[in-house]
Amino acid sequence: MLCALAAIPILIAVAVRLSSAVPAGRGPAFLDRITQNGLFVGVTALLVSVPLFLPLTVGVVAGDTVAGEAGLGTLRYLLVAPAGRVRLLLVKYAGAVAFAVTAPLVVALVGAAIGAALFPVGPVTLLSGDSIGAAEALLRLLLIAAYLAVSLMGLSAIGLFMSTLTDVPVGAMASTVVLSVVSQVLDALPQLDWLHPWLFSHYWLDFADLLRQPIAWDSFLTNLLLQGGYIAVFGALAYGRFITKDVLS
Amino acid sequence: MTAVGPATELSIETSGLSKRFGHQLAVDGVDLAVPKGSVFGFLGPNGSGKTTTIRLMLGLAAATSGSVRLLGQDMPGQLHEVLPRVGALVEGPAFYPFLSGAANLHRLDAADPHVPAATRTARVHSALERVGLTHAADKKVRAYSLGMKQRLGIANALLAPRELLVLDEPTNGLDPQGTREIRSLVRSLAANGATVFVSSHLLAEVEQICTHAAIMSAGRLVAQGTLAELRQAGQARIRVLTPDPGAAAEVLARLGLSAAVDGAATPAAPGSTDSNDAGEVLYAPLPAAATAAGAGAVAPEAVVEALVAAGVRVRGFATEQVSLEERFVALTGEGFDVVQ
Numbered sequence: 001m002l003c004a005l006a007a008i009p010i011l012i013a014v015a016v017r018l019s020s021a022v023p024a025g026r027g028p029a030f031l032d033r034i035t036q037n038g039l040f041v042g043v044t045a046l047l048v049s050v051p052l053f054l055p056l057t058v059g060v061v062a063g064d065t066v067a068g069e070a071g072l073g074t075l076r077y078l079l080v081a082p083a084g085r086v087r088l089l090l091v092k093y094a095g096a097v098a099f100a101v102t103a104p105l106v107v108a109l110v111g112a113a114i115g116a117a118l119f120p121v122g123p124v125t126l127l128s129g130d131s132i133g134a135a136e137a138l139l140r141l142l143l144i145a146a147y148l149a150v151s152l153m154g155l156s157a158i159g160l161f162m163s164t165l166t167d168v169p170v171g172a173m174a175s176t177v178v179l180s181v182v183s184q185v186l187d188a189l190p191q192l193d194w195l196h197p198w199l200f201s202h203y204w205l206d207f208a209d210l211l212r213q214p215i216a217w218d219s220f221l222t223n224l225l226l227q228g229g230y231i232a233v234f235g236a237l238a239y240g241r242f243i244t245k246d247v248l249s
Numbered sequence: 250m251t252a253v254g255p256a257t258e259l260s261i262e263t264s265g266l267s268k269r270f271g272h273q274l275a276v277d278g279v280d281l282a283v284p285k286g287s288v289f290g291f292l293g294p295n296g297s298g299k300t301t302t303i304r305l306m307l308g309l310a311a312a313t314s315g316s317v318r319l320l321g322q323d324m325p326g327q328l329h330e331v332l333p334r335v336g337a338l339v340e341g342p343a344f345y346p347f348l349s350g351a352a353n354l355h356r357l358d359a360a361d362p363h364v365p366a367a368t369r370t371a372r373v374h375s376a377l378e379r380v381g382l383t384h385a386a387d388k389k390v391r392a393y394s395l396g397m398k399q400r401l402g403i404a405n406a407l408l409a410p411r412e413l414l415v416l417d418e419p420t421n422g423l424d425p426q427g428t429r430e431i432r433s434l435v436r437s438l439a440a441n442g443a444t445v446f447v448s449s450h451l452l453a454e455v456e457q458i459c460t461h462a463a464i465m466s467a468g469r470l471v472a473q474g475t476l477a478e479l480r481q482a483g484q485a486r487i488r489v490l491t492p493d494p495g496a497a498a499e500v501l502a503r504l505g506l507s508a509a510v511d512g513a514a515t516p517a518a519p520g521s522t523d524s525n526d527a528g529e530v531l532y533a534p535l536p537a538a539a540t541a542a543g544a545g546a547v548a549p550e551a552v553v554e555a556l557v558a559a560g561v562r563v564r565g566f567a568t569e570q571v572s573l574e575e576r577f578v579a580l581t582g583e584g585f586d587v588v589q
Contacts, residue, residue, distance in 0.1 A: 073343025074357075077405065080307050080339065082332035083360035246310035 001057045002106050008053060009045035009111030013038075017118045037122055038115025039134065042141045045111040046104060046148060050204050054103055055180035058152045061099040062159020063173030065092035066242065070167040070249040085243050093160050093235070100152035104145040112141055130213035140210060147207045150223055154200040154230030155180055161238040167249040200230050258285040259318070260413050260444035261306060266315035268301055275301045277468040278315070283446055283461070288439045290455035290476075291448040292573075293465030294581050299448045300340050302465070303417055307337055320412055333363040336411035338419060342402025346391035350382060350401050353390055358408050376404040381430060395422035403431065414438060417448045432458050452574045462573070466581040480570050485535045487549055489556065490565030492528030497561045504547050504555060506533040528564060535568060 016034045028048050033040045066089070069075035078088060115121070124137040132140070159176040166172050183201040186192055196202050203223040209216035261283035268276040276298045283289045293299045304310040306317050308325035317324040319331045344353045354373045358364060364372075377386050380400040390398065399422050406414055419435070420428045435445050435458050449455050455462055456476065463473040472479055487506070491497045494510050501508040508531045535549070549568045556563050 072345065073341070074345065076304075076309055076339050077337075077343060077357055078360045079309055080332060080335070080337045081357055081361040082308075082328060084329065084362070087362070088360075244311065246304075248304065248310060 038119035041115030042111030059176035104148035157234035290459035290462035336406030
């Protein structure tokens with residue numbers, strides 16, 4: 001799955017390289033900047049994968065955590081070992097979080113690497129108008145990846161909870177991914193304004209603040225708080241469900 | 250059902266154990282008493298609640314009512330102290346198909362925080378050796394046969410020294426050699442002082458290796474005790490092989506025994522309906538007192554004497570204990586009429 005994620009920036013970079021100049025203002029944001037600065041491949045790739053690709057892969061990993069073991073039948077042997085239900089849940093969530101951290105990092109780093117290989121790399125002009133060197137730009141790219149990793153932790157907790165509800169991993173994966181899409185659809189309906197700040201996907205694309213000088217940390221902190229809330233709620237639900245679950249698979 | 254003396258230490262003790270799934274009572278008031286050091290056969294037709302009982306015992310599922318004590322400690326309350334001393338094979342083996350056999354055992358062993366990691370490789374190796382899987386240790390489990398997976402499952406139960414082994418259908422999918430190996434493995438475990446709790450529907454298997462047994466039917470425990478006690482509950486009988494079934498039946502009737510001709514049903518004389526030299530087989534239940542050689546009862550040797558005196562050509566004679574199978578069928582129902 002990490003390979004599939006890594007393919008996104010490569011695809012973007014190669015497509016832009018092979019086609020003639022991209023007309024400004026068409027396609028995903030920053031796409032037209034790639035030919036001038038290869039580092040933008042990473043940013044563009046992250047931007048493209050946020051709505052579906054990243055939640056999809058994270059949903060698959062988080063949905064598989066407990067339900068995957070149950071589906072294989074290994075869950076009963078882990079519990080009889082005895083692994084301890086709380087310990088098992090924590091280790092499984094840690095695994096899902098590790099993936100949520102790795103996934104955007106892979107997209108960003110592969111993007112930066114392929115961008116540097118195919119296009120010139122130079123100073124980057126930030127949204128605030130300031131210009132920073134390539135090294136610091138790379139740092140900002142990693143910051144965006146970290147922001148997205150935090151964004152995906154709430155979804156991982158939801159996936160973990162879904163995973164404790166069923167013995168069929170595909171069901172848990174699908175429902176997690178569907179929930180992330182539903183959340184984004186709700187976020188797009190202006191009639192539901194009051195709900196938006198509570199949706200776990202609401203701040204997913206708000207990493208633009210990290211591209212200002214000085215960095216505005218507000219959105220990062222708001223996002224962290226919101227994701228923390230989701231982790232607490234769905235972590236507790238997963239705990240409540242799993243601790244009393246009859247393991248019959 | 251025989252009560253086990255209070256002096257006997259019990260490895261497994263359940264009282265009034267019940268589990269309800271929706272409207273169905275899968276386990277209904279089960280009172281198991283498994284003495285320490287015994288090889289305990291847990292019998293029952295498919296769907297009689299054996300595996301559910303095992304799941305309740307191991308804390309995988311919560312009982313609707315009743316309690317379980319394993320190795321003298323409460324389950325699931327003291328689960329973390331008890332389970333490291335228990336090895337289990339529950340409802341068939343389950344492994345990660347993309348990992349090798351040894352890697353699977355490493356992973357499951359790592360799941361238990363109570364065992365030392367330093368000795369892991371050695372313990373995995375010796376467990377694989379005990380079940381004869383050393384040659385396939387590095388093969389992916391995906392490529393294992395059913396019997397090899399079964400052995401790997403047993404190896405998992407043997408990863409650490411255990412005081413109690415709970416083996417659910419341990420010989421499932423094994424070839425005759427494998428079955429024999431498992432039998433001797435179970436015996437050696439018992440000889441080392443471990444209690445082995447074997448669930449099975451293979452009665453011959455249980456008769457060969459077990460010291461005690463319990464029989465489940467439709468979620469209830471219908472019999473429990475030592476094998477001898479279980480057999481005694483049934484009636485002994487005599488078996489007469491003779492070409493003069495009519496005369497023999499008369500003699501037996503005079504002795505107060507009701508004979509039944511059962512030529513075809515016995516494997517010893519298949520097809521006895523045609524002109525078979527050996528003759529026919531007669532069965533007659535022997536009153537319980539006879540086996541104990543009580544006064545006034547018919548001794549088996551007296552039956553032979555009477556038969557010979559009456560000119561019946563006796564070609565075979567035996568007294569038979571009721572087999573566990575007959576006892577099992579008597580308790581749980583015949584054929585597809587098994588109680589659900």
